[in-house]
Amino acid sequence: MNSYILDIQNLSKQYPSGHKALNDVSLQVERGKILALLGPNGAGKTTLISIVCGLVKPGPGSIQVDGLDVIRDYREVRKKIGLVPQELSVSMFETVWDTVTLSRGMFGKPADPVYLESLLRELSLWDKRKSKIMTLSGGMKRRVLIAKALSHQPDILFLDEPTAGVDVELRRDMWGLIRRLRDNGVTIILTTHYIEEAEEMADRIGVINKGELILVEEKNTLMTRLGSKNLILELAEPIQQIPEALAPYGLTLSKDGAQLVYTYDSHAGHEISVLLRALQEQGIEYRDLHTRQSSLEDIFVNLVAEGV
Numbered sequence: 001m002n003s004y005i006l007d008i009q010n011l012s013k014q015y016p017s018g019h020k021a022l023n024d025v026s027l028q029v030e031r032g033k034i035l036a037l038l039g040p041n042g043a044g045k046t047t048l049i050s051i052v053c054g055l056v057k058p059g060p061g062s063i064q065v066d067g068l069d070v071i072r073d074y075r076e077v078r079k080k081i082g083l084v085p086q087e088l089s090v091s092m093f094e095t096v097w098d099t100v101t102l103s104r105g106m107f108g109k110p111a112d113p114v115y116l117e118s119l120l121r122e123l124s125l126w127d128k129r130k131s132k133i134m135t136l137s138g139g140m141k142r143r144v145l146i147a148k149a150l151s152h153q154p155d156i157l158f159l160d161e162p163t164a165g166v167d168v169e170l171r172r173d174m175w176g177l178i179r180r181l182r183d184n185g186v187t188i189i190l191t192t193h194y195i196e197e198a199e200e201m202a203d204r205i206g207v208i209n210k211g212e213l214i215l216v217e218e219k220n221t222l223m224t225r226l227g228s229k230n231l232i233l234e235l236a237e238p239i240q241q242i243p244e245a246l247a248p249y250g251l252t253l254s255k256d257g258a259q260l261v262y263t264y265d266s267h268a269g270h271e272i273s274v275l276l277r278a279l280q281e282q283g284i285e286y287r288d289l290h291t292r293q294s295s296l297e298d299i300f301v302n303l304v305a306e307g308v
């Protein structure tokens with residue numbers, strides 16, 4: 001068994017319009033993980049997954065899914081993949097049950113009503129199985145897209161902006177479902193602009209900007225490596241301005257003068273004791289202090305701004 005379920009090497013893509021949507025992207029994804037591809041609008045996320053799913057013609061480079069080449073072994077590869085696209089792509093006049101049954105058949109899988117029933121129940125669609133898709137709410141239609149993508153029991157599931165425009169409840173449900181799929185061994189690759197979605201869900205995070213994969217890392221490593229921390233000091237007495245002697249620490253003072261904030265690298269903890277001593281020397285007393293880890297959002301904004 002190939003150790004990576006997805007192995008992309010040096011993939012580029014230029015659209016006929018001349019726009020270069022991907023530039024020398026290499027990405028390996030381990031089995032049974034959730035990878036979130038994060039990037040601003042137009043970064044190339046949809047292009048990347050559309051190429052892997054065989055919907056967009058690749059440019060130079062190679063892509064293997066479970067050791068199979070996406071072009072040479074197209075049919076086999078397609079069976080291993082489920083895709084939940086951004087846009088609705090189901091026949092409105094079909095019933096939910098017919099859609100998932102036909103979709104499974106299209107991938108050459110034998111009928112399995114027991115599996116399909118469990119899938120529809122999991123997605124709270126069982127009661128709607130006889131309903132025509134056009135009669136369902138937007139959230140329900142989205143669940144149908146997921147059911148369709150999972151109808152042939154793929155090993156790898158792509159979700160393009162799975163929770164764009166869905167309500168909080170459905171978003172929670174989807175996150176729960178995605179985790180359960182991962183726990184059952186399905187590899188999940190999702191694209192999102194919602195940083196909190198990546199923070200909440202992903203085992204690994206890839207950041208795409210202007211067609212380049214600028215980073216792929218374990219979420220926890222990324223947050224520790226790039227995350228800075230804030231030390232927030234609640235002052236016993238408000239101050240008007242930061243004393244000159246404290247300038248080297250780059251502190252910020254809140255408008256009401258009651259809070260000092262110090263931003264530091266999480267590896268350099270010893271700086272704090274130096275700062276606290278300096279405050280004491282300046283006769284500044286504090287009644288409380290706490291720290292805040294920077295969020296993935298702070299990290300992401302910095303990365304994209306720097307175009308690392």
Ligand SMILES: Nc1ncnc2c1ncn2[C@@H]1O[C@H](COP(=O)(O)OP(=O)(O)OP(=O)(O)O)[C@@H](O)[C@H]1O
Pocket residue numbers: 015016017019020021039040041042043044045046047048193
């Ligand atoms: N068929 C096409 N022909 C020409 N350019 C295209 C085509 N499809 C996409 N592009 C361009 O390629 C770039 C990447 O688009 P893509 O949809 O992959 O980005 P994305 O990261 O998924 O963005 P979003 O988050 O907005 O969906 C964009 O500038 C887009 O305009």
